[in-house]
Structures are given as C-alpha cells and as structure tokens.
Amino acid sequence: MDLDFTPAEQAFRAEVRDWLADHVPSRLPSMDTREGFEAHREWEALLAGARLSVVSWPEEHGGRAASPIEWLIFEEEYWASGAPARVSQNGIFLLAPTLFAFGTPAQQARFLGRMARAEDVWAQAWSEPEAGSDLAALTSRASRVDGGWLLHGRKTWSSRAAFASHGFGLFRTSDTRHHGLTYFLFPLEDVTVRPIAQLDGTHGFAELLFDGVFVPDDLVLGEPGQGWKIAMATTSSERGLTLRSPGRFLATAERLVALARDADPALRDRAARCLIDAEAYRLHTFGAVRGELGATTSMGKVFWSELDLRMHALAMDLLGPAAAETPWFDGYLFSLAGPIYAGTNEIQRNIIAERVLGLPR
Amino acid sequence: MNFAFTAEQLGFAAAVRDVLRDRCDPSDRLSCWKELAELGLFGALVPEESGGLGLSLTDLVPAIEETGRAAMPGPVVETLVAGPYAGVVGAPRVSLLVDGLALDADLADLIVDVAGPSIVSVRLEPRRAVDQGRQPFAATVVDELRVLEAPAADLVRKATVGVSAQLIGVARELLARSVAYAKARTQFGRPIGAFQAVKHQLADVAIAVEFAAPLVYRAALSADNAALSADRAAYSADGKDTGAPVGLSRPDRDVSAAKVAAGEAAALAARTALQVHGAIGYTAELDLRFWLARTWSLSAAYGTTAEHRTRFRQAVFGS
Numbered sequence: 173m174d175l176d177f178t179p180a181e182q183a184f185r186a187e188v189r190d191w192l193a194d195h196v197p198s199r200l201p202s203m204d205t206r207e208g209f210e211a212h213r214e215w216e217a218l219l220a221g222a223r224l225s226v227v228s229w230p231e232e233h234g235g236r237a238a239s240p241i242e243w244l245i246f247e248e249e250y251w252a253s254g255a256p257a258r259v260s261q262n263g264i265f266l267l268a269p270t271l272f273a274f275g276t277p278a279q280q281a282r283f284l285g286r287m288a289r290a291e292d293v294w295a296q297a298w299s300e301p302e303a304g305s306d307l308a309a310l311t312s313r314a315s316r317v318d319g320g321w322l323l324h325g326r327k328t329w330s331s332r333a334a335f336a337s338h339g340f341g342l343f344r345t346s347d348t349r350h351h352g353l354t355y356f357l358f359p360l361e362d363v364t365v366r367p368i369a370q371l372d373g374t375h376g377f378a379e380l381l382f383d384g385v386f387v388p389d390d391l392v393l394g395e396p397g398q399g400w401k402i403a404m405a406t407t408s409s410e411r412g413l414t415l416r417s418p419g420r421f422l423a424t425a426e427r428l429v430a431l432a433r434d435a436d437p438a439l440r441d442r443a444a445r446c447l448i449d450a451e452a453y454r455l456h457t458f459g460a461v462r463g464e465l466g467a468t469t470s471m472g473k474v475f476w477s478e479l480d481l482r483m484h485a486l487a488m489d490l491l492g493p494a495a496a497e498t499p500w501f502d503g504y505l506f507s508l509a510g511p512i513y514a515g516t517n518e519i520q521r522n523i524i525a526e527r528v529l530g531l532p533r
Numbered sequence: 534m535n536f537a538f539t540a541e542q543l544g545f546a547a548a549v550r551d552v553l554r555d556r557c558d559p560s561d562r563l564s565c566w567k568e569l570a571e572l573g574l575f576g577a578l579v580p581e582e583s584g585g586l587g588l589s590l591t592d593l594v595p596a597i598e599e600t601g602r603a604a605m606p607g608p609v610v611e612t613l614v615a616g617p618y619a620g621v622v623g624a625p626r627v628s629l630l631v632d633g634l635a636l637d638a639d640l641a642d643l644i645v646d647v648a649g650p651s652i653v654s655v656r657l658e659p660r661r662a663v664d665q666g667r668q669p670f671a672a673t674v675v676d677e678l679r680v681l682e683a684p685a686a687d688l689v690r691k692a693t694v695g696v697s698a699q700l701i702g703v704a705r706e707l708l709a710r711s712v713a714y715a716k717a718r719t720q721f722g723r724p725i726g727a728f729q730a731v732k733h734q735l736a737d738v739a740i741a742v743e744f745a746a747p748l749v750y751r752a753a754l755s756a757d758n759a760a761l762s763a764d765r766a767a768y769s770a771d772g773k774d775t776g777a778p779v780g781l782s783r784p785d786r787d788v789s790a791a792k793v794a795a796g797e798a799a800a801l802a803a804r805t806a807l808q809v810h811g812a813i814g815y816t817a818e819l820d821l822r823f824w825l826a827r828t829w830s831l832s833a834a835y836g837t838t839a840e841h842r843t844r845f846r847q848a849v850f851g852s
Contacts, residue, residue, distance in 0.1 A: 455747035525732035
C-alpha cells in the first residue's frame with residue numbers, strides 16, 4: 173500500500189495544472205441560461221482542443237486512454253483550478269460509458285467525438301412524473317412502425333434539456349416490468365421541451381413531451397427490451413465515480429477552510445471535519461478504483477451528497493447575509509439537490525441495507 | 534500508487550482472525566495471548582534480525598482490526614508498538630505509561646514510560662474501568678530501569694493508529710451483530726430489519742465505517758514514513774502537499790484524522806447497536822457489552838475523539 177504517484181502520473185498532473193492555469197475562464201454565467209450555456213460549450217471546446225475534455229476515453233474518440241488514477245488526478249487539478257462544472261456531464265459521464273459498452277461502432281463514431289467537443293449536449297430523459305427513483309414504473313411508450321419507433325409520453329427533471337441538442341432515455345416497448353424497457357437516443361428538435369424553473373430561477377431542467385416522435389432503428393441503444401439492464405449499468409456510474417469525483421469535494425473543502433480562517437473555533441472545527449471527510453472520500457476512491465464498485469457506489473453517493481450539503485451549509489453560516497452575492501450560494505442550492513438526484517438517498521440506504529448488509533426487503 | 538492491502542497482509546490478518554474466532558473469550562484478559570504470540574503477532578514490528586517478523590505498521594493494520602473485531606482484551610497495541618524498542622519478541626506483554634495512567638499494567642512484563650521513553654518500575658493503583666478488557670492503573674514511577682532509543686512521538690503515534698484500527702474492527706463487529714439481530718428479531722410479524730427506519734440506521738453505520746477505514750490506512754502509512762524519515766517536511770508525493778506543514782506535522786495530522794473518524798464511526802455503531810438490540814442490549818446478558826465497552830475505552834485512549842478533532846483543526850488552521 174502506498175500513496176505515491178509514478179513519474180508519468182506526476183508529469184500528467186503538472187501538464188494538466190499548467191494548462192488549466194493558463195486557460196481556465198473567470199466565472200462563467202450559469203450554464204442554465206442561454207448565454208451561459210453557450211459560454212460553457214466554448215470552454216469545453218477549448219478543453220477538447222487540448223485533449224483534456226474526456227481524458228479517460230480512447231484516443232480515437234478524443235481522449236488519452238488515461239487510467240482511473242490519471243482520471244482522478246485530472247479531476248483533482250480540474251476542480252482545484254476553479255474550472256466550472258461541465259455542461260456536457262450527463263453525456264460524458266452517464267451516456268458515454270453506456271455507448272462504449274452497448275453502442276454499435278456506428279453509434280460510437282457518430283456521437284462520441286461530437287460529445288467530447290460539446291458540439292452535441294445530451295440530456296438524460298429517465299424520470300417521469302410518477303416514476304422518479306423507481307425506474308421500473310416508467311409508463312412512456314414506444315410503438316413499432318416501419319424502420320423505427322414512435323415515442324409517446326412525458327419525461328421530467330431532465331437536466332440541461334432546456335438548451336441541449338439530444339436526449340437519451342427509457343421507453344416501454346412491452347408490459348413486462350423490467351424486461352419491457354428499451355433505451356433510445358433521440359434529437360430534441362422534434363420533442364416539445366418545457367423548461368422548469370428551479371429554486372434559483374434558472375431553467376436547469378425541463379419536461380419533455382413526446383407526441384409520436386419518430387426514432388429510427390439505428391438510434392436504439394442495445395437490443396429492444398434490454399433497456400433496464402443497460403440503464404442499471406449507467407446508474408451505477410452515475411452513483412459511483414463518474415458523476416462526483418473526489419477532486420471536486422476536496423477543492424470545496426479547501427476553499428471552505430480558507431473561508432473559515434478567521435471564524436470562531438466551533439465553525440473552524442466544522443470546516444476541519446469536512447476536510448477529513450473530503451480526504452476520506454478521496455482515499456476511499458483510490459482504494460475503490462481497483463476493485464468492483466457494485467453496491468458500494470450507493471455508500472459513496474450518500475457520503476458525497478451529504479458532505480457537499482454539510483460544506484455548503486457551513487459556508488452559509490460563515491457568510492451570513494453576504495452569501496447570496498457569492499458562488500457559494502449557487503453551490504448551496506446545487507448541494508440541496510444532491511440527496512435527491514441519481515436515486516434519492518433513501519433509495520440508496522435501502523440498497524445498502526438490502527444488498528450490502530443483507531437485510532430483508 | 535496502490536491503495537490496497539496485499540495478499541500477504543490480508544493473509545496474516547486471516548490467520549489472526551482464525552485464532553481469535555476459535556479461541557478468543559472477551560471476558561478473559563489473557564485470552565489467546567499465547568496462540569497469537571506463536572503466530573508472531575507480538576513481535577511483528579520487531580526487525581527480523583532481532584527475531585521478529587520485520588513488518589511495518591501498515592502491514593499489520595488488517596490484523597489489528599481483527600483484534601478489535603474480536604474485542605480481544607489485554608495490551609495488544611501497546612506490546613506491538615513498544616516491542617521493537619524494548620526488544621520484546623514472543624509472549625511478553627508491555628504497558629505504556631501515558632499521563633500517569635498505565636493500561637493493563639498488572640498483566641505487563643514491562644512498563645514503558647512514554648515521557649522518557651524508558652522502561653520503569655512503578656507503583657500501581659487500580660482505577661475504575663469502563664471496559665473489563667482494558668484495566669487502567671494510576672502509576673507512580675519508582676525507578677527508571679533502562680532508557681530506550683525511541684522517539685516518544687513515534688510510540689504514541691503508532692499506538693493511536695493501532696487503537697484506531699481496533700475501533701474500525703469494533704465498529705465492523707457491532708454492525709455485523711446488529712444486522713444479525715435485526716434479521717432474527719421479529720415484531721409486528723416481520724423481522725425488524727425489514728423496517729426502513731432500522732435499515733437506514735444500519736446503512737449509516739456501514740457508510741461511516743467504509744469511509745473511516747481508509748483514513749486509518751493512510752495514518753498507518755504516514756506513521757511508518759515518519760518513523761523512517763522523521764525530519765521529512767512534506768509528507769506525500771501527491772503533488773499537493775509541497776509546502777511546509779502548518780501546525781502539527783503531516784503524520785500527526787493524518788493520525789488525528791484517523792482517530793476522529795474511527796472514533797465517530799465506532800460511537801455511531803455502538804449507539805445504533807444498542808438501539809437495534811433494544812432493552813436486551815442494555816443488559817449484561819448479551820456479549821454485546823464487550824464491544825460497547827471497547828468503543829468507550831478505545832475512543833478515550835491516546836487522546837479522545839474531541840481532542841484529536843481539536844488537534845486536526847489546529848493542524849489545518851495553525852490555531
């Protein structure tokens with residue numbers, strides 16, 4: 173057991189750090205405004221130009237074939253540099269692993285490179301008004317027609333959908349609960365998109381209305397009826413490493429420590445305790461990347477989402493009324509969503525209790 | 534970078550676990566001592582040329598966790614960490630004298646005064662024990678018998694990591710016992726473990742233990758590295774800690790982080806175990822009490838959770 177990085181890993185860290193120091197933009201407008209969305213796309217195109225937008229991907233699709241450790245190093249440097257959250261994150265972290273695992277070579281060639289350069293921005297279309305964390309209860313349907321499918325129904329809480337170009341989601345193609353779902357990719361141009369204002373007033377997510385939207389056969393991901401299995405592979409990455417890398421929480425904890433420098437000891441204690449947890453999450457991830465993640469990703473999801481909330485709540489206490497003027501407030505609002513999205517923390521605790529601890533259903 | 538235990542490290546822990554599972558009686562203060570001495574546990578940190586196994590503290594962490602999981606009584610950690618300096622190999626037991634208290638001193642073949650460090654003879658007065666497996670004594674030094682070539686900081690740091698590893702083991706066992714009870718005990722016609730309120734409490738314990746353990750592993754690495762090179766200013770090669778450390782040295786900061794996280798995880802495991810077991814858990818009729826008591830005694834050992842929280846804060850902020 174050691175925590176030493178190889179010379180190659182250290183050189184990679186230095187390259188990433190230097191590039192970011194020269195290129196990270198000053199604060200961008202919210203990605204959930206039209207202006208901010210375009211600014212974020214430009215930033216990610218710049219990142220892609222340096223082959224730093226998808227470092228863990230194969231070189232043919234714009235990546236560097238970075239190892240998991242290198243990916244974690246990249247993330248540490250990315251967040252420490254003050255670079256913004258990724259407008260492409262749903263595509264890169266949720267859809268791409270699925271495309272690599274289940275997509276045809278033609279689908280991969282068509283979508284991955286454009287995604288890496290933020291030419292296409294993807295929105296996830298899973299949740300429905302009556303099916304949030306319970307995906308098997310989905311009722312949106314796809315009916316068979318010549319050469320493809322017609323999509324009907326309503327999806328909601330689709331992040332980035334207000335401005336995104338494409339969507340991916342599950343639709344029911346037969347009535348068997350788990351085996352009747354099919355995974356579709358679709359352009360958003362024929363879908364009615366109704367933006368939903370979030371707590372902060374921006375349109376971070378949207379409702380998608382499908383009224384017989386045609387999707388050709390070559391946009392089905394995997395086999396019809398296999399959507400559940402494929403989606404489970406994707407939720408595992410959403411709850412696991414890819415959505416919330418340790419670098420982000422470590423960078424937040426270090427900024428929190430700086431923010432708390434002159435605060436009273438009780439508040440500094442809370443900041444220090446957050447730093448311990450951020451370090452724990454980082455170390456745990458270093459241990460986890462070598463093994464199977466499985467249900468332990470549920471433990472990580474609860475841990476990081478509650479840590480994120482604790483850190484931002486402390487920042488609110490430290491800043492008082494001035495908080496609203498700072499990026500900490502946006503971070504606080506976003507952290508409030510952490511225990512809800514990617515499967516609520518209640519669902520995660522059930523998974524831990526049943527699949528890790530073996531308690532009865 | 535490889536943040537995982539080797540097959541050898543896990544294998545040694547499995548051997549220790551097998552002995553403890555078959556033979557350990559948490560109410561017998563010398564339970565398993567001889568059998569584990571034969572495995573080489575108590576000379577594990579002693580160099581091979583002096584008859585020990587020549588292992589590092591990091592090598593030993595999984596095995597130390599097992600002694601916590603079994604609620605093994607006696608001065609296990611103290612003997613392990615003082616062994617290399619006192620020349621202890623085999624079955625002898627060592628107690629450490631820290632702040633006027635020496636644990637299990639009546640069972641010890643020698644007592645090391647950490648303030649020296651030196652081997653001392655002492656006068657003992659028993660104190661009330663919260664844990665029948667860790668008996669504290671007020672000790673007055675009568676005579677200094679032999680000065681040791683040992684940095685006191687190294688002894689205390691490694692002992693702190695050792696009890697942190699034991700706390701992880703204690704927490705794992707408390708969780709396992711609570712889960713087993715929640716599956717077996719029925720109320721309202723269902724096992725209580727089917728109720729979400731119970732499930733969520735146990736899931737929280739699992740999470741706390743899962744994320745405390747890596748901090749203990751890092752603290753062991755830091756304690757080993759600090760001993761190898763006590764004057765090294767920046768601790769790790771992770772590219773972030775290139776500046777001089779603020780306040781405490783980085784190893785001490787890592788050790789305090791481990792003690793805080795392990796102490797809090799074990800406290801949550803103990804509190805939850807008691808709640809899940811209900812009234813029967815509050816009695817002396819269940820063995821659960823051994824692990825509850827061990828949580829209290831280890832949490833207080835070598836600096837309480839609160840003291841280490843303060844030390845970590847001071848290391849981070851400089852005050």
